[in-house]
Amino acid sequence: MAVPPLRMRPEIAALPAYKQGRQAVADGYKLSSNENPFGPLVEIVEAVARAEVNRYPDATGPALRAKLGGRFGVGPGEVHLGAGSVALLSQFLLAVCEPGSEVVYAWRSFEAYPGLVTVAGGRSVQVPLGPGAGHDLDAMAAAVTDRTRAVIVCSPNNPTGPTVPAEAFTRFMAAVPSDVLVLLDEAYAEFVRDPDAVDGSRLIGRYPNLVVLRTFSKAWGLAGLRLGYAIGPEAVLDAARAVAIPLSVTGQAQLAGLVALDHEDLLSARVEDIVGTRTRLVAGLRELGFEVPDAQGNFVWLALGDATGRADDVFHEHGVVVRAFPGDGVRISVGEHESVTPVLEAAALLR
Structure with a gap:
C-alpha cells in the first residue's frame, strides 16, 4: 500500500540537513570541528x-x-x-x-x-x-x-x-x-x-x-x-x-x-597553550604566502575560492581533516602541537 507524502512546510522540505565535516582519519588529526584537543579533566x-x-x-x-x-x-x-x-x-x-x-x-x-x-x-x-x-x-x-x-x-x-x-x-x-x-x-x-x-x-x-x-x-x-x-x-x-x-x-x-x-585555572592554561599553537600556525601559513585573517578563535581561515575542494583533499591526504566550505575556503581548527607540521606541509602544496 502506497503511503502518501507528508504535508511539510515547503521551506523545511527544501532545507538541507546540517552536516558535520569529515571525521578523524586513522593516525591523523581532526581539525574540522573547532574542538578542544585536550582530554577532559x-x-x-x-x-x-x-x-x-x-x-x-x-x-x-x-x-x-x-x-x-x-x-x-x-x-x-x-x-x-x-x-x-x-x-x-x-x-x-x-x-x-x-x-x-x-x-x-x-x-x-x-x-x-x-x-x-x-x-x-x-x-x-x-x-x-x-x-x-x-x-x-x-x-x-x-x-x-x-x-x-x-x-x-x-x-x-x-x-x-x-x-x-x-x-x-x-x-x-x-x-x-x-x-x-x-x-x-x-x-x-x-x-x-x-x-x-x-x-x-x-x-x-x-x-x-x-x-x-x-x-x-x-x-x-x-x-x-x-x-x-x-x-x-x-x-x-x-x-x-x-x-x-x-x-x-x-x-x-x-x-x-x-x-x-x-578548575578554571587548569582550563585557562590549556587555552593559553592553544593560543600559542594558533600563533605558530598563523605565522607558518603567512610565511607560505597565505592571507590569513586575524585569528581570534581556536581556528584559522583560508579563503581559497574554487580551489577549496582540492585543498580539502590535499589536507586529507596528509592526515588532516579540515572543514571545507565549497567555493569559499577551509577552516582549520587549532589542534595538537604535532598537527601544525602536516597542516603546513599540505598547505605548501597549495601555493
Whole structure:
C-alpha cells in the first residue's frame, strides 16, 4: 500500500540537513570541528560518572545558573542554560520570529544560522563581510527594517576569525531599535587576545535587547556534553525558556559545568597553550604566502575560492581533516602541537 507524502512546510522540505565535516582519519588529526584537543579533566570525568542517569535532571539547572550568575554579577534569572549555544540561538529565534519576519547576520558566518532562521519561520538577511573578513556593522545596521526581529553578531566570527571592535559594537547598538533582539554569539570568547574586541561580559545590563551567548564546548572542552548559556534581561530569557525543549540540558552536563568552573585555572592554561599553537600556525601559513585573517578563535581561515575542494583533499591526504566550505575556503581548527607540521606541509602544496 502506497503511503502518501507528508504535508511539510515547503521551506523545511527544501532545507538541507546540517552536516558535520569529515571525521578523524586513522593516525591523523581532526581539525574540522573547532574542538578542544585536550582530554577532559579527571575531576570532570568523575563528576559525570556520579550522575544519576536513571533520573531526570533539574530542568532549570539552579546550581549552575547561580554559579554563572555570580561569575557575571547577575541573578540566576538572568542566566539560561541550553544544549550548546546553538540550541539557545534556536530558542531565541523561535521566540521572536513570525511569518514574514527577518533575521540579519553577517555572511559568511556560522553555517547553522540560515537553517535556524528558516526553522523559526523567519527569512535570512545576509550581509557580506567587510575588509579583513570581519563584520560590516554599519551595513548590518542599515539592513535592519521594521520586519527585523533579530540580529546575530558572531565575535570572533566563525569561520573567518576576526572579532567585532568594542567601539563599533557600541555604535551598532545605538543604531539598532531597542525592540530588535541582538544576539552576541561569543562561542570563542576565551580565545580572544585582541584588547579592542567587544566583550559581552562588560555589556551585561546595559541594553534591554542584548543577549550574550557563550558555551562550554570550546575552551572548556565539553563539546560532547552539549552545554551553553545565555546572559541577558530576565524577560527576554523567559521567552527562550518558554520554547525550549524540556529537560534538554542533562544532569551530566550540569555537573561537568560546575566542576569546570571550579578548575578554571587548569582550563585557562590549556587555552593559553592553544593560543600559542594558533600563533605558530598563523605565522607558518603567512610565511607560505597565505592571507590569513586575524585569528581570534581556536581556528584559522583560508579563503581559497574554487580551489577549496582540492585543498580539502590535499589536507586529507596528509592526515588532516579540515572543514571545507565549497567555493569559499577551509577552516582549520587549532589542534595538537604535532598537527601544525602536516597542516603546513599540505598547505605548501597549495601555493
